[in-house]
Amino acid sequence: GAGVSQxxxxxxxxxxxxxxxxxDPISGHTALYWYRQSLGQGLEFLIYFQxxxxxxxxxxxxxxxxxxRTGGSVSTLKIQRTQQEDSAVYLCASSPxxxxxxxxGPGTRLLVL
Amino acid sequence: xxxxxQSPQSLxxxxxxxxxxxxxxxxxxxxxxxxxxxxxxxxxxxLIAIRPDVSEKKEGRFTISxxxxxxxxxxxxxxxxxxDSATYFCAASEGGSYIPTFGRGTSLIVHP
Numbered sequence: 075g076a077g078v079s080q081x082x083x084x085x086x087x088x089x090x091x092x093x094x095x096x097x098d099p100i101s102g103h104t105a106l107y108w109y110r111q112s113l114g115q116g117l118e119f120l121i122y123f124q125x126x127x128x129x130x131x132x133x134x135x136x137x138x139x140x141x142x143r144t145g146g147s148v149s150t151l152k153i154q155r156t157q158q159e160d161s162a163v164y165l166c167a168s169s170p171x172x173x174x175x176x177x178x179g180p181g182t183r184l185l186v187l
Numbered sequence: 188x189x190x191x192x193q194s195p196q197s198l199x200x201x202x203x204x205x206x207x208x209x210x211x212x213x214x215x216x217x218x219x220x221x222x223x224x225x226x227x228x229x230x231x232x233x234l235i236a237i238r239p240d241v242s243e244k245k246e247g248r249f250t251i252s253x254x255x256x257x258x259x260x261x262x263x264x265x266x267x268x269x270x271d272s273a274t275y276f277c278a279a280s281e282g283g284s285y286i287p288t289f290g291r292g293t294s295l296i297v298h299p
Contacts, residue, residue, distance in 0.1 A: 078230070107286070116193075116276060116289035117231070130286075165230050176287075178230030 076100070078179035080166050086185045087156055095151040095182045099168030106149050107176060108141060111163040120164075123149060156186045190214055191279050193290025200297050206264035208293045210277035213258065217279040221287065222251065222262050225274045234275070235262070267297045 079098045087093050099106050108120040119133040123143040134140070138156075143149040153160055163183050167176040192211045200206045210220075221236035237244045237251040237260065244251045250263040264271055274294050278287035 116191075116291045119286045122286065133286075167230070175233050178232065180228065180230050 078166055078168050078177055080164075080179040080182050082182060083180065084183045084185075086187065088187055089158060090155050092152065092154045093156055093184065095153075095164050095166075095184070097149045097151070097166030097168075097179060099147060099149070099166070100177055101147075102170070103168035103177075104146065104171055105169045105174065105176075106143060107167045107169075108149070108151050109165040109167065110135075111165055111181070113162075117165065120151070153184075156184075158186050160184060161186045190288045191277060191290045193277050193293060195293060196291070197294040198296070200267045200295065202267065202269060202297055202299050204267050204297075206262075206267045206271065206295055206297070208262045208275055208277070208295070209259065210261065210279075210290050211257075211259045212279050212288075214279070214281065214288075215258070216281040217288075219280045219287075220251070220253065220260050221278050221280075222249075223276040223278065223289075225276065225292075227273075231276055264295075267295075269297045269299050271295060272297050 081096045106123040109117040111117050121131055121141050125146050126143050138154045141151045163181040165181045167178045169176045190213050194209050222234045223231035224234040225231040235246050235249050237253050239255050242253050248265045253260045274292045276292045277290040280287040
């Protein structure tokens with residue numbers, strides 16, 4: 075079946091603007107994860123969902139970041155008042171359940187000017 | 188504090204050679220060690236993984252070697268091919284935790 079999809083694939087925005095990034099997980103996957111990948115860095119965990127709930131928000135870098143998931147499927151990562159340091163690739167992954175293999179989407183490349 | 192240290196940052200190998208990427212960890216509670224392969228413009232994909240009850244796992248040309256006492260594990264790519272050119276990430280997680288800790292990645296280039 076289809077893999078994890080993310081949109082947009084690329085986003086260029088101006089400092090101070092808000093952005094929304096979308097993730098469509100693999101159908102039936104109950105767990106969904108957001109990561110941030112900066113140049114030369116590993117994957118930084120941001121947040122995960124089990125169903126629609128997000129028990130662990132500790133990875134969100136600031137209160138400008140928020141995420142939600144509806145219907146146990148699509149998730150949206152929102153960044154308010156973007157800063158240049160927010161520029162990165164934002165990756166979404168899903169898994170059949172917690173502890174299962176994570177399948178990653180292609181990412182959204184965000185550039186804040 | 189970086190819990191998983193990966194080296195080298197970049198690696199250039201000739202076709203047919205052996206590529207070796209090393210990772211070291213600090214948390215002795217880690218018990219699952221996956222390797223991910225990431226091609227440009229794509230998300231990471233699970234390549235191979237090992238648990239500490241074995242010292243080696245081989246899948247095709249890819250082998251993980253694990254040294255529990257040294258808290259080190261490595262990925263060996265035998266007969267490296269240009270199609271193996273990608274970024275490789277090691278990771279580690281502990282039982283009950285679903286969030287792997289990733290190394291910073293190794294950019295591998297295999298010359299024809």
